[in-house]
Amino acid sequence: xxxxxxxxxxxxxxxxxxxxxxxxxxxxxxxxxxxxxxxxxxxxxxxxxxxxxxxxxxxxxxxxxxxxxxxxxxxxxxxxxxxxxxxxxxxxxxxxxxxxxxxxxxxxxxxxxxxxxxxxxxxxxxxxxxxxxxxxxxxxxxxxxxxxxxxxxxxxxxxxxxxxxxxxxxxxxxxxxxxxxxxxxxxxxxxxxxxxxxxxxxxxxxxxxxxxxxxxxxxxxxxx
DNA sequence: TCATTAAATTGTT
DNA sequence: AACAATTTAATGA
Numbered sequence: 620x621x622x623x624x625x626x627x628x629x630x631x632x633x634x635x636x637x638x639x640x641x642x643x644x645x646x647x648x649x650x651x652x653x654x655x656x657x658x659x660x661x662x663x664x665x666x667x668x669x670x671x672x673x674x675x676x677x678x679x680x681x682x683x684x685x686x687x688x689x690x691x692x693x694x695x696x697x698x699x700x701x702x703x704x705x706x707x708x709x710x711x712x713x714x715x716x717x718x719x720x721x722x723x724x725x726x727x728x729x730x731x732x733x734x735x736x737x738x739x740x741x742x743x744x745x746x747x748x749x750x751x752x753x754x755x756x757x758x759x760x761x762x763x764x765x766x767x768x769x770x771x772x773x774x775x776x777x778x779x780x781x782x783x784x785x786x787x788x789x790x791x792x793x794x795x796x797x798x799x800x801x802x803x804x805x806x807x808x809x810x811x812x813x814x815x816x817x818x819x820x821x822x823x824x825x826x827x828x829x830x831x832x833x834x835x836x837x838x839x840x841x842x843x
Numbered sequence: 844t845c846a847t848t849a850a851a852t853t854g855t856t
Numbered sequence: 857a858a859c860a861a862t863t864t865a866a867t868g869a
Contacts, residue, residue: 795852808857811854827863828852 630671630724631697635740647730653677653717656793660701660715667728671699675721678779680714680798692755692802693718693779702745705731718779718792759804768805770842772813773822775803777839780832791831799830817841 633641650673653659659677660666674696694700704711705728717723734741762774776799780790796814800807814825822838824831832838 797852807853808855815854825853 630699632738632741632744635744636734636738640734640738644726644730644734648724648726650722650724653721653723655717655720657717658714659717659723660711660713662711662714665710667705668701668725669699669705669728669731670701670715671724671726672696673722673724675717675719675723676779677715677717677721677723678794680716680801696721699748702731702748718794763804766842768803768809769813769816771803771805772799772810773817773838773841775799776823776830776832777835777841780835780838790835791826791829793829795828 633644636644653675659670660668662680672694676696677694677700679692679694679700700715701711735745762771766774776792779792779794779802796810797807799805799814800810803810805813814823814830817823817838818825820837822832822834822841824833
């Protein structure tokens, strides 16, 4: 089955399961194709699924009670998101939106918990995933203090594009300057300024409601 | 299909 | 933070 191959390729934890565990995951998991710009999960909905990105790229907007964004992060192919809400049995506190045409897998909460109870390799994978996420936030906090706003914007964009890796190719990302601001922890006005600075250096091109990355390496190493 | 209006996003102070 | 300018989306003839 082609879905089986997809899950095996994208989920590092899948091959570690026992055959009967794999069988159950295959049975319970739904894999769907998502068009770019589609909202996969909406804030407030109690949808209890663990979401994995088989291919493409999605973004996760974490919001506070006011509906304003507190932070935003991209999830590349192979990444999984939502275990926090599952573990705490809460409502979703963020929007999940596909940035590119993507294929996502949904693992029901009961299956997720069953794996948690029965598979040590699965627990190990989760620990690693959580650890990396913490490291990512710590790294972001560090660069917040070390670099100027231009560099922060550049690195955040590079971080979003990092997983997709189209060397030299122009990639267009539908993201608002306000969103970039929350992502880079910079005011919207400063984002606007930074984008033009980066644009003048030929690293990207600013569009309405989007930016097109021209030089991913340049962005990643900007300011260092 | 085109013109008008509203909403969203951007650019500037 | 506030404002004007610009772009997109929606609506109706």
